[in-house]
Amino acid sequence: MRVGVYFCNCGTNIAGKIDPKQVKARLGDMPDVDYFETCGFLCSEDGKRFLAEDIRSREPDRVVIAACSPRDHEANFMRVLESAGLNPYLFQMANIREQVAWVTSDPERALSKGVSAIRSAIARVRLHEPLEKQKLDIVPNVLVIGAGPAGLKAALTLAAADRRVVLVEKDPVIGGKPVRYEELFPAMECAPCMLEPLMGNVFHGELADRVELLTQTEVVEVTGYYGNFIVKLSQQPRHVDPVQCIGCGECVAVCPANAPNEFNCGMSDRKAIDFPFAGALPYAPYLDHQTCIRDRGDDCRLCKDACPLGPDIIDLDAGELVKERNVGAIIVATGSGLYDCSAMSNLGYGRLPDVYTSYEFERILSSTGPTGGELVTKEGKLPGSVAIIHCVGSLDEAYQPYCSGVCCQYAFKYDHLLRSRHPDIRITHLYRHLVLPGKDGTSLYREAVTSHAVDLIRYENISDISLCSCNSGNGGTIISTGQQDKLNADLVILCPAITAAPGADTLAEVLDVSRDRWGFFEELHGRLDAAQSKLKGVYLAGTCQAPMDIQQAMQQGMAAAGYVLAGLVPGRKLEIEPITAAVQTDRCGGCRVCIAVCPYKATGFDEESRKSAVNPVLCHGCGTCVAACPAGAMEGHHFTSAEITAELEAALG
Amino acid sequence: MIRHNVPADFEPKIIGFLCNWCSYAGADKAGTAQLAYPPNIHVVRVMCSGRVDPQFVLQAYHKGADGVLILACHPGDCHYKEGNYRTAQRNRLLRLLLGQFGIEEERCRFDYVSAGEGDRFARIVTDMVESLKRLGPLATNHNRKES
Numbered sequence: 001m002r003v004g005v006y007f008c009n010c011g012t013n014i015a016g017k018i019d020p021k022q023v024k025a026r027l028g029d030m031p032d033v034d035y036f037e038t039c040g041f042l043c044s045e046d047g048k049r050f051l052a053e054d055i056r057s058r059e060p061d062r063v064v065i066a067a068c069s070p071r072d073h074e075a076n077f078m079r080v081l082e083s084a085g086l087n088p089y090l091f092q093m094a095n096i097r098e099q100v101a102w103v104t105s106d107p108e109r110a111l112s113k114g115v116s117a118i119r120s121a122i123a124r125v126r127l128h129e130p131l132e133k134q135k136l137d138i139v140p141n142v143l144v145i146g147a148g149p150a151g152l153k154a155a156l157t158l159a160a161a162d163r164r165v166v167l168v169e170k171d172p173v174i175g176g177k178p179v180r181y182e183e184l185f186p187a188m189e190c191a192p193c194m195l196e197p198l199m200g201n202v203f204h205g206e207l208a209d210r211v212e213l214l215t216q217t218e219v220v221e222v223t224g225y226y227g228n229f230i231v232k233l234s235q236q237p238r239h240v241d242p243v244q245c246i247g248c249g250e251c252v253a254v255c256p257a258n259a260p261n262e263f264n265c266g267m268s269d270r271k272a273i274d275f276p277f278a279g280a281l282p283y284a285p286y287l288d289h290q291t292c293i294r295d296r297g298d299d300c301r302l303c304k305d306a307c308p309l310g311p312d313i314i315d316l317d318a319g320e321l322v323k324e325r326n327v328g329a330i331i332v333a334t335g336s337g338l339y340d341c342s343a344m345s346n347l348g349y350g351r352l353p354d355v356y357t358s359y360e361f362e363r364i365l366s367s368t369g370p371t372g373g374e375l376v377t378k379e380g381k382l383p384g385s386v387a388i389i390h391c392v393g394s395l396d397e398a399y400q401p402y403c404s405g406v407c408c409q410y411a412f413k414y415d416h417l418l419r420s421r422h423p424d425i426r427i428t429h430l431y432r433h434l435v436l437p438g439k440d441g442t443s444l445y446r447e448a449v450t451s452h453a454v455d456l457i458r459y460e461n462i463s464d465i466s467l468c469s470c471n472s473g474n475g476g477t478i479i480s481t482g483q484q485d486k487l488n489a490d491l492v493i494l495c496p497a498i499t500a501a502p503g504a505d506t507l508a509e510v511l512d513v514s515r516d517r518w519g520f521f522e523e524l525h526g527r528l529d530a531a532q533s534k535l536k537g538v539y540l541a542g543t544c545q546a547p548m549d550i551q552q553a554m555q556q557g558m559a560a561a562g563y564v565l566a567g568l569v570p571g572r573k574l575e576i577e578p579i580t581a582a583v584q585t586d587r588c589g590g591c592r593v594c595i596a597v598c599p600y601k602a603t604g605f606d607e608e609s610r611k612s613a614v615n616p617v618l619c620h621g622c623g624t625c626v627a628a629c630p631a632g633a634m635e636g637h638h639f640t641s642a643e644i645t646a647e648l649e650a651a652l653g
Numbered sequence: 654m655i656r657h658n659v660p661a662d663f664e665p666k667i668i669g670f671l672c673n674w675c676s677y678a679g680a681d682k683a684g685t686a687q688l689a690y691p692p693n694i695h696v697v698r699v700m701c702s703g704r705v706d707p708q709f710v711l712q713a714y715h716k717g718a719d720g721v722l723i724l725a726c727h728p729g730d731c732h733y734k735e736g737n738y739r740t741a742q743r744n745r746l747l748r749l750l751l752g753q754f755g756i757e758e759e760r761c762r763f764d765y766v767s768a769g770e771g772d773r774f775a776r777i778v779t780d781m782v783e784s785l786k787r788l789g790p791l792a793t794n795h796n797r798k799e800s
Contacts, residue, residue, distance in 0.1 A: 014657070070698070095696070098684025103775070104692045113692040120695065130769055135782045178762055230688040534734060539671070579700065595740035597703075623704030627743070644697060648668050651695035652717040 002034035002224065003122055003624060006051065008042035008067035008115060010097055017101040018114040023066070026115045029267055030122055034060055043310060044072045055084035059395050062125040066094040066515025068117045071317055087130035089578065089638055094121040094376030114290070116651050123650035131578035134241030136208050136261045138227035139328040140570040143168070144267050145219055145507070148176020149179035151314060151333030153557030159207035161565050166325045167202065168217040168233055170503075172286035173263070173276045175199055176335055176542075177359070178550055180277065182373065184365040185294075185413040186440035190367075192279055193294075198283050214323070215242075215282060222511055227536025227574045237318035238286045240273070244313050246285035247274070251303035251314060252285055259291040261370070266358045273303045278368040287314075308344045328568045329537045331560045332521055336543035339393035339400060339496035347392065347494060348467035352477055353378040355467065355492040358410060363551075364418060375422065375491075377476075383425065388417055389465065390431035393497035400497040400518060404547040407495035412436075412444035414493060419453055428487055429613050430454045457481060467492065498547035512601055513538050521545050531559035534600055536618050539563050559583045579638045580619035583612050587633035594625035594634055658789075665719035665785035667778070668726060670709065672690060672702040674732035675767050682771030690737040690775040691782040694722065702726070703736025707747045719791045720760045720781055724774070727765040735749035737765070759784045 007023060009015035010618070015038075024036045037054060041047045042065065055063065063086065065077055070093040070210045078088035094117040104110035140163055144155045147164035147169035156163045178184065179199070204213050214235055221232035240251075255273045260266035263276040270276075272291035275284075290293050294316060305315040341349035341357055349355050354377045356364065363369035377383050391400040411429060418425050423442040429448070436442045448454045459465055464482030476490045500519030507514050513533040516522040521544045524532040534541050543555035568574070581594075581603070588611040594603045595612060602618035603625055604612075612634075614625075626636040636643075671677040677698050683690065699705060702725035710721045723744065725737035744763040751761055762781055766774045 069684070071681055072677060095681075095698075098681040099696055100692070102684040102687050103690055105689045106692075116695060127716075224756075269779045524734070527728075597739055599736075620733055622701035622736050623699065624701060624733065624736045624739050627704050627706040628739070636700075637706060639699060640706075641706065644699070644709055647697055648695070648709065648713050648718075649716050651668065651697075652666055652713065 001032045001061050001126055003030075003032045003062045003064060003123065004034055004055065004058060005036045005118065006042060006054075006063065006065045006067075007038045007118075008047070008065065008580075009035065009040050009254050010040060010068060011041065014097050014101045017104070017107055017110045018096060019111065022111055023115055023118065025361075026111075027118065027122070030119065032062075032126055033122060034058070041325055042067055048076070048503050049162060051077070051080050055081065055086055055550065061090065062088070062128060063091045064094060064118060064121045064125050065091070066096045066114070066121070068094045068097040069093075070100070087132075089131040090125070090128050092121040092125040094118045099222075112560050119653070120647045120650040124643050124647040126604070127640065127646055128638070129638055133572035133578055134576040136227055136576065136617065138568050138572075138574045139229075139326050140164075140568050141166070141325070141327045142329050142331060142564055143219070143229070143231050143325060143327040144331045146170075146333035146335055146542070146544070147174035147202070147213065148175070148333060148335050148542060149178055149195065149198075149555070150335075150553040150557040150560075151176070151331070152202065152324045153554045154194070154331045154333060154541050155211050156198060156201055156207055156559045157558055157563060159210040160581035161561075163210065163564070165211045165576065166214065166231075166327065167211050168214045168219065170216065170218050171276070171281040171616075172215050172238060173282075174202070175213065175281065179280075180368075181362045182369075183413065183417060184550065185409040186443050188413070188416070204245050213282075216286070217323075219510055221290060222330070225615060227617065228450065229330060229537065231325050231327060233323045233325065233332070235321040235323060237315070237320065238284070239315055239318050240284045240286060241313050241315070242282040242284040244309060245430060246309065247275075247283040247285075248308060249285070250306045250308055254302040254306045256294050256300065256302065257291050259288065262398060264363050264370040265357075267360065267363065274556075277366075278298055280368075280536065287316075329539065329564045330511065331539045331541055331557075331564070332507070332511070332513070332533070332544050333541040333557060333560075334504065334544045335501050336520075336547065337499045337501045339499050341396065341494045341496050344392065344462065346463060346466040346558060347389065348469075348477065348492075349494060352467055352492070354383070354477065354490060355494065358407065358414075358493060358495050361414065361493045366413075375418070377490055381490070382422060384495065385426040385428070385476075385487075385489045386491045387428045387430060387477070387487065387489035388414060388495065389462075389494045390429060390495045392462065392494045393499075394495075395432055398463075400499065402518070402547070403433070404498040405435065405437075406547065408434050408497070409444065409549070411495055412448050415448045415454060416444050419451060426453050426455075427488065430457050430459055430481060432459060432462065454466075457638070498543060501544060504544065505555075506584060511538055531556050532563055536600070552601040574617070577621060579621040580616045580634075581614045581621070581634050581636050582616075582625065583614055584633050584635055585609065585611050588612055589631050589633070591630065593628050593630060597624050597628045659786065660789075663786060663790060665782060665790070666717060667720045667722055667781060667785070668697055668713040668718045669694045669696045669722040669723045669724065669778070670702065670735070671696050671704045671766075672726060673698055673700045673734070674763075675726035675730060676774070678768035679724070679766040679770045679774045681748070682769060684771070685776045686771045688771055688775040690778045693782045694778050701731070701733045701736035701755075702740040703731075703733060705740055705743075706790065707743055707750075709800050710747060714791060715758075719788075720762070720785045722777070723761075723763045724766045724777070725763070727767050730767065755789055756791065758796060759788060
């Protein structure tokens with residue numbers, strides 16, 4: 001074996017402290033060292049050219065470069081090696097700049113430490129094996145789950161880059177939660193108007209032919225991995241052809257069956273065949289089985305007969321459709337849920353008549369909501385006083401200890417809207433903490449605190465607050481805060497914590513991705529890769545990952561699309577880094593410890609052979625399983641036990 | 654465990670296992686900040702502290718190390734999510750074993766150094782060298798044969 005050693009002077013950075021001539025002399029006893037070369041700046045263009053030419057002419061079996069940190073130039077030198085015809089993994093750097101020359105005062109000791117580092121690199125590199133990047137074909141198409149702001153943004157960004165997108169939505173309407181709001185903080189922008197261009201583009205814009213929208217659809221099975229997933233989708237029947245339907249509503253008018261409308265939180269009724277709410281897209285009614293009297297044996301076909309476009313628009317006998325799609329990546333944008341306020345009995349939610357959650361109140365404010373946007377109490381009166389209780393379930397160790405981040409801002413939005421619509425109204429905010437980040441975060445708050453109609457009361461603990469109904473017969477609610485005088489409110493709005501969406505557990509299981517301790521989909525890294533799940537090829541956008549506002553959700557939609565566009569390029573193969581773990585099957589005893597410790601689900605168990613196997617596409621090469629294997633059956637490429645042992649032995653020799 | 658009188662010129666040998674993303678970068682940071690610390694450490698770079706097999710630690714002692722340093726990303730910052738927790742778990746067991754071998758606790762140090770904490774890295778190495786100088790050489794059979 002012939003090892004070539006290159007010593008980079010790095011100007012005087014290294015050679016000023018460590019004399020290369022003396023280094024060369026102290027390597028003389030190492031039999032495998034074929035030659036020792038010095039260079040002024042090996043990372044310069046001249047240096048790299050010299051390195052490539054020298055390797056080409058001398059044809060060493062292995063190369064050691066004593067220079068700066070491998071974190072600086074290892075990748076560059078590996079490319080040089082590759083261009084010179086040497087496998088880039090037959091190479092080791094000795095970090096004698098950052099970790100020797102720059103940190104050792106005594107030149108004699110710096111020389112010894114430098115020599116030791118180079119000797120260990122030589123000992124290690126002798127054991128290096130040539131490694132190749134595995135190249136796999138990819139499918140550039142993408143599945144986006146959830147057609148709220150984050151999912152729409154991701155889908156349209158991908159479509160704009162010519163990707164085919166399958167956009168699935170479990171509801172019969174797209175636009176997520178915000179499309180059901182009237183106005184948004186901080187600038188009172190009309191939410192449906194803001195989202196309309198995005199939603200419109202999915203249906204009939206220039207990108208529409210690249211986005212396959214499937215409403216009332218859920219993902220039921222996923223097989224394969226990054227670059228090549230097969231997803232099975234289950235679509236419930238709408239019974240109305242959304243493409244041909246003109247949305248005239250004739251079928252709705254004749255339908256005899258009623259049920260509480262879940263899109264208005266049950267505060268109004270809908271027909272069995274109905275629009276979720278006015279303006280909902282796709283602009284076509286949907287038929288709800290559970291409400292339809294046909295499901296109870298009746299042969300009603302009033303809706304079908306009423307359709308002015310003929311008998312082909314409404315299909316009363318349609319059933320579930322199972323579809324299969326082949327995609328390279330999956331973006332989860334399934335949104336979030338809200339803390340169940342009825343769990344705090346002291347707040348009277350569900351018991352007292354005019355206590356609403358923020359989401360219900362958004363619907364009350366909305367012109368497409370149960371009251372058409374009119375603010376009235378259950379008794380039909382305009383409320384003279386409104387109490388807004390912040391931090392319900394948030395910032396509370398007993399419930400959700402995190403801050404949900406958006407509640408304060410929408411609470412002051414309510415404040416603004418209520419006062420502008422009803423100048424005589426009195427508003428009281430009960431809060432635990434006020435959190436108003438961002439450059440626009442405090443604008444509505446500042447407006448509220450300067451108003452004489454607004455009081456802010458800080459409470460210590462939500463359990464100190466109790467709500468009960470007024471006995472005076474005038475309706476309304478009495479609120480005790482535990483410290484202040486009791487106050488009276490005709491209407492109470494609770495701002496519940498943002499929580500994981502109902503059904504996130506099932507989807508996480510189907511996708512095999514992990515969730516954090518609160519049930520949100522868990523990101524790969526909180527700061528570096530918050531839009532990436534721990535499973536390669538599955539990305540996260542919007543509140544499925546953490547509480548956030550619409551701006552952040554949109555940005556995360558873009559970020560998730562960015563990961564896909566950068567990672568899955570049509571015509572380019574997926575390159576798998578060779579620094580992965582691999583099972584030596586003859587040693588594996590099938591204990592599955594490696595499967596338990598892998599954070600990426602890259603290790604699996606082959607039932608037939610009763611042995612573990614590593615999927616190199618999913619493996620990140622951390623080596624945790626290698627250290628954990630009690631049989632020594634797991635090997636970490638490029639960080640083998642033999643290589644590491646050789647290095648430390650030489651360093652101690 | 655046989656305690657020697659510590660020779661005045663004793664320079665302990667330390668093997669440091671540093672994860673690529675945080676601690677190794679922290680050690681580099683000490684370099685770019687030109688923070689001098691004793692040269693008694695040889696750094697073995699691993700991708701993740703989770704790769705540090707306790708056998709490496711035992712081998713290091715066996716081959717003449719007086720101390721072993723394992724540095725990881727701070728809790729919650731692991732590039733591989735939880736490799737540092739695995740190392741911390743293993744380290745607790747390893748300490749029990751080392752105690753049974755009569756190897757002092759100070760000879761095996763587990764700590765966290767982030768990519769920005771060059772000063773912390775230099776301080777940890779300096780502290781460890783000082784404490785090992787007080788302890789003296791690790792007298793394993795291997796060492797005794799040589800001395």
